[in-house]
Amino acid sequence: xxxxxxIDSEHLSQKALEKKHRLENDPSSRKNHMEYLPGMEQIESxxxxxxxxxxxxxxxxxxxxxxxxxxxxxxxxxxxxxxxxLSPAAEPFLEQMAQKARTETGKHFGNTVYMxxxxxxxxxxxxxxxxxxxxxxxxxxxxxxxxxxxxxxxxIIADSGMEEILILTGESRAQSDVEYIxxxxxxxxxxxxxxxxxxxxxxTDEYRYLHECxxxxxxxxxxxxxxxxxxxxxxxxxxxxxxYRFDAQERALMGGMRxxxxxxxxxxxxxxxxxLASALHVYYLQRKYPHAEMSLSCPRLRPIINNDKINPLDVxxxxxxxxxxxxxIFLPFVGITVSSRESASFRNxxxxxxxxxxxxxxxxxxxxxxxxxxxxESDSIEGDEQFEINDDRSFExxxxxxxxxxxxxxLNDYLYV
Amino acid sequence: MDDKLIIxxxxxxxxxxxxxxxxxxxxxxxxxxxxxxEIITLAVRRANTKDQENILDYIPKNVTLLPNxxxxxxxxxxxxxxxxxxxxxxxNFVKVEIMRDSKYLLPDNTETIKATEILANDGFVVMxxxxxxxxxxxxxxxxxxxSIMPLASPIGSNKGLATREFIQILIxxxxxxxxxxxxxxxxxxxxxxxxxxxxxxxxxxxxATAGNLPLMASAFRAxxxxxxxxxxxxxxxxxxxxxxxxxxxxxxxxx
Numbered sequence: 001x002x003x004x005x006x007i008d009s010e011h012l013s014q015k016a017l018e019k020k021h022r023l024e025n026d027p028s029s030r031k032n033h034m035e036y037l038p039g040m041e042q043i044e045s046x047x048x049x050x051x052x053x054x055x056x057x058x059x060x061x062x063x064x065x066x067x068x069x070x071x072x073x074x075x076x077x078x079x080x081x082x083x084x085x086l087s088p089a090a091e092p093f094l095e096q097m098a099q100k101a102r103t104e105t106g107k108h109f110g111n112t113v114y115m116x117x118x119x120x121x122x123x124x125x126x127x128x129x130x131x132x133x134x135x136x137x138x139x140x141x142x143x144x145x146x147x148x149x150x151x152x153x154x155x156i157i158a159d160s161g162m163e164e165i166l167i168l169t170g171e172s173r174a175q176s177d178v179e180y181i182x183x184x185x186x187x188x189x190x191x192x193x194x195x196x197x198x199x200x201x202x203x204t205d206e207y208r209y210l211h212e213c214x215x216x217x218x219x220x221x222x223x224x225x226x227x228x229x230x231x232x233x234x235x236x237x238x239x240x241x242x243x244y245r246f247d248a249q250e251r252a253l254m255g256g257m258r259x260x261x262x263x264x265x266x267x268x269x270x271x272x273x274x275x276l277a278s279a280l281h282v283y284y285l286q287r288k289y290p291h292a293e294m295s296l297s298c299p300r301l302r303p304i305i306n307n308d309k310i311n312p313l314d315v316x317x318x319x320x321x322x323x324x325x326x327x328x329i330f331l332p333f334v335g336i337t338v339s340s341r342e343s344a345s346f347r348n349x350x351x352x353x354x355x356x357x358x359x360x361x362x363x364x365x366x367x368x369x370x371x372x373x374x375x376x377e378s379d380s381i382e383g384d385e386q387f388e389i390n391d392d393r394s395f396e397x398x399x400x401x402x403x404x405x406x407x408x409x410x411l412n413d414y415l416y417v
Numbered sequence: 418m419d420d421k422l423i424i425x426x427x428x429x430x431x432x433x434x435x436x437x438x439x440x441x442x443x444x445x446x447x448x449x450x451x452x453x454x455e456i457i458t459l460a461v462r463r464a465n466t467k468d469q470e471n472i473l474d475y476i477p478k479n480v481t482l483l484p485n486x487x488x489x490x491x492x493x494x495x496x497x498x499x500x501x502x503x504x505x506x507x508x509n510f511v512k513v514e515i516m517r518d519s520k521y522l523l524p525d526n527t528e529t530i531k532a533t534e535i536l537a538n539d540g541f542v543v544m545x546x547x548x549x550x551x552x553x554x555x556x557x558x559x560x561x562x563x564s565i566m567p568l569a570s571p572i573g574s575n576k577g578l579a580t581r582e583f584i585q586i587l588i589x590x591x592x593x594x595x596x597x598x599x600x601x602x603x604x605x606x607x608x609x610x611x612x613x614x615x616x617x618x619x620x621x622x623x624x625a626t627a628g629n630l631p632l633m634a635s636a637f638r639a640x641x642x643x644x645x646x647x648x649x650x651x652x653x654x655x656x657x658x659x660x661x662x663x664x665x666x667x668x669x670x671x672x
């Protein structure tokens with residue numbers, strides 16, 4: 001069964017509704033999602049061809065228990081081994097996979113778990129991505145923080161003890177241009193040791209500018225690596241252009257960023273193929289840019305404002321755990337982030353196996369850190385959230401919980417050089 | 418027996434150095450108390466933190482801090498990190514660590530030579546972490562290094578002396594302390610390296626991941642001391658292959 005994504009808001013004009021319905025029902029009314037729009041930089045790269053070639057030929061039903069056992073025994077996990085570990089045949093071996101994943105995590109990261117928090121500075125969006133709370137047809141409270149408001153939010157977060165921040169925006173160049181984001185990065189470098197970005201994909205020179213403003217890590221979720229499926233979910237806007245998004249991490253590295261993060265949004269499409277493509281995206285890019293730091297996230301679909309029925313379909317916690325263990329075994333050196341989309345109990349368990357980074361004190365809304373962190377009623381306007389979070393633990397609680405699990409919370413392991 | 422480890426004019430009794438990979442208060446305490454460490458490595462990027470987390474506070478005052486430049490991708494970045502370490506009050510020792518590879522974390526010898534020269538001229542006691550290559554090691558000596566730190570195998574791998582033959586060449590040819598760094602997983606491997614003539618051993622993961630940390634720390638201490646004694650004692654007749662001829666081959670010589 002598929003998710004029911006299409007929701008009509010009563011606040012939309014007749015004209016807007018008509019356009020929305022046309023986009024939803026008539027594929028010919030949508031722009032070609034494989035065609036670059038004016039201003040989008042096109043780089044020479046063979047990474048996409050390699051990743052998608054592997055994904056298209058991946059038939060996970062052909063792997064057997066024998067392949068999985070062999071993969072678990074091999075010292076080096078090959079692409080073929082990884083494919084076996086992601087297959088349904090590996091599901092009965094989840095405990096063995098977790099044991100192996102834990103060993104690999106220990107070798108590369110010891111018992112450390114890094115902590116960060118996201119800060120949404122604007123939720124304006126020009127895209128119609130049917131599963132996202134920020135989509136331009138969803139009736140929510142929109143907001144863009146001023147520099148004073150951003151600084152206020154940052155102070156509150158920094159006072160909680162957090163040292164790493166991830167700045168996010170909705171995908172609207174018109175409302176949140178690169179300069180606006182750059183100024184936010186400059187402010188962030190005053191309050192935090194590490195500044196990451198999760199914004200709309202930009203060109204190499206813009207990544208270079210943002211790096212100079214203090215950002216050093218770029219996260220871009222491809223959502224799904226299946227371009228045909230992507231086309232049916234991202235109906236309007238710049239985000240619709242699939243290949244420009246695919247090359248974002250490479251442009252970020254070319255622009256001088258230290259590290260990049262990747263992910264598919266699990267539940268949108270065939271999660272096994274998306275997990276394969278996500279990891280191979282990392283694998284091939286690491287071979288091309290061996291100095292770069294890489295990390296993987298593993299978000300699942302969540303309910304949004306005005307549509308509480310959205311769910312990750314066949315990606316249950318067991319499948320998610322399988323994907324994360326397979327990531328760890330195949331790419332022992334990469335960071336793995338598990339966000340507050342997952343429950344506290346899942347996150348407590350997965351940091352002991354493979355995850356190396358968790359968010360805490362999370363809000364996916366705009367300008368609401370004061371009310372969330374201090375309980376103080378805010379007299380200013382707040383913007384609505386991108387999706388519902390599951391784990392709402394504060395920084396202190398998360399820090400304590402990680403320590404209680406016998407792990408070591410790390411707030412910073414980074415220098416901007 | 419007066420057998421000190423001398424690095425950049427500083428004397429140490431212990432030949433165990435704690436690496437920086439995986440930190441905990443328990444590990445540091447055990448490294449000092451049970452393994453006898455007098456030098457502890459510190460990743461500057463981890464020390465670059467607010468008060469509540471500062472691992473500098475974990476480290477006893479009587480040990481020598483060895484800040485490393487991990488996170489540096491070239492000589493210029495390593496120099497900046499080393500200078501920041503000095504500003505943070507970490508002293509003059511620095512372990513130069515430059516990696517352009519996020520997968521195996523293998524050091525870049527060429528950039529390391531450049532950084533060694535700049536930092537040595539700047540008054541640092543420079544201990545370069547390197548891939549065991551004789552030519553690179555000689556260049557580091559000429560650049561002003563105070564010791565040479567070849568890797569035994571990739572960081573965190575616990576694979577032991579994978580580069581044994583090349584480390585032996587460095588021990589034989591370089592007139593500075595050779596400190597074996599990275600990959601030592603067991604006390605027996607540490608002992609073997611010391612017996613070969615290594616001046617000291619650096620380890621972290623092997624202790625950090627041990628079931629009984631204090632016991633493993635004391636095992637390393639004993640192993641390093643045993644290896645050192647064996648080296649100083651000069652091993653006698655140990656045949657690694659073949660057999661000794663009972664009749665001398667040169668018995669035919671007359672005068």
